[in-house]
Amino acid sequence: MTQAKPRLCFVTGTLNALAGAERMTATIANALAEQGYTVTILSLWDPASCFALNPAIRHETLFVQCPSFKRAYMATVAGIRRHLKKHRIDILVQVDTMLSLFALPAALGLGVRHIAWEHCHFDEDLGRRARRWARRLAARYCTHVVVLTERDRKRWLEALSPRSSVVYIPNPLPFALPAQPAPRTTKTVLAVGRLVHTKGFDVLLNAWALVTQRMPDWELIIVGEGEERHVLEALRDRLGLGTNVMLPGALSDITKAYEQASIFCLSSRYEGFGLVLIEAMAFGLPIVSTACETGPRELLVDKRDAIMVAIDDHLALANALLDLISNRAEADKLARAAGEKAKLFSRERIVQAWGALLR
Known part of the structure; x- marks a missing residue:
C-alpha cells in the first residue's frame, strides 16, 4: 500500500x-x-x-x-x-x-x-x-x-x-533551462537585484563611470526596485551617466532582460546564495562577480566560469568588465562554462532533493 x-x-x-x-x-x-x-x-x-x-x-x-x-x-x-x-x-x-x-x-x-x-x-x-x-x-x-x-x-x-x-x-532555476543561450549581440551589461546597500550598486556605478571612459557606447541596465533608488539615481546623474545607465525597476518576467544582455555583473557586498547568478548562467552570460563569502564563492570559480573581484573595489570591478568587453574569446569561454554549470540547478534536480527530505 x-x-x-x-x-x-x-x-x-x-x-x-x-x-x-x-x-x-x-x-x-x-x-x-x-x-x-x-x-x-x-x-x-x-x-x-x-x-x-x-x-x-x-x-x-x-x-x-x-x-x-x-x-x-x-x-x-x-x-x-x-x-x-x-x-x-x-x-x-x-x-x-x-x-x-x-x-x-x-x-x-x-x-x-x-x-x-x-x-x-x-x-x-x-x-x-x-x-x-x-x-x-x-x-x-x-x-x-x-x-x-x-x-x-x-x-x-x-x-x-x-x-x-x-x-x-541549493535554490533551483525558477524557470526552465532556455533552449538557446542569449545571442550576446548587444552592448549591454546587466545587473539584477533589490536597490539596497548590500547589493553594491553604488560600487557598480562608480565602476561604470570608468568603463564608459573607454567604452562610451556600452550601457548598464540595473533591474530591481528598492529603498535606495533615489540615492542611486542621484549618484548616476552626479557621475554623468544619465544616458547609459538605465534603472527600469522590477520586472515580472526577468528572462527578457537576460536574453538581451551580453555580460552579467553582480556587485554585492553580501549574498546568501545569489539566485541571479544561476539565472545569468542559464542564459550563457559571462559573469563578473564580487567574491562574497557564501553564494558567489561557492557557485563560481574564478577565471573558469566567471571573473571574481574583491568586495567594494570599484576599480577592480571596472577592469574586469573592460576585460570581458574587449576580449570576446575570454567572454565566450566563460559563457560556455557558465551554461554547463547552470544545468546543475535545474528545477527537476532540486525538487528531487526536496522530495527526498520530505520522505
Missing part, C-alpha cells in the same frame, strides 16, 4: 515582494503541488502574491498589512496554530529561520515536523539580533535546517553543533 504524501505548509512573511526567498517559495511549492503534495502557503501579511501559484495551492494570510510583531506576537502564534489544525498539516516549512520564533510554539503538541529554510548565511543577521536566537531554536528543535550552500552547512555545524539535521539544498 502506497504511503500518503505528507500535507505541507510553507509559512512566510509575504509573497508580495519580488525577492529571492519569495520567488523560491512559489517555485518549490508549485513543483511539489505538481507532484501530488497537498500544499498550503501561509503568509503572515498581505494576501497578494507577485508569483503565480498552482491552482491546487491554498494561499492564506493572517494580517492584511505587516503588523508590529511585538504587539501581535500571540495573535501570530495563534493564527499559525489555527492554520495547522484546520489543514491537518504534517510538515511546516519556515521560509526564514526567524519564523521559528512563531512556528515552534504554534505547533506544540500537534505532532508537526518542522523544516527551517535559511536564505541568509549564518554570519549575517540582516540587522536583526533576534535572528541569532531564532537560529539556535531552529538548530535545537527543527527536524531539518535547509541551507543554500555547503559552506553555510559547515558553518552551522561548526557554530551550533545542532540537534537538527542541517541539509544543503
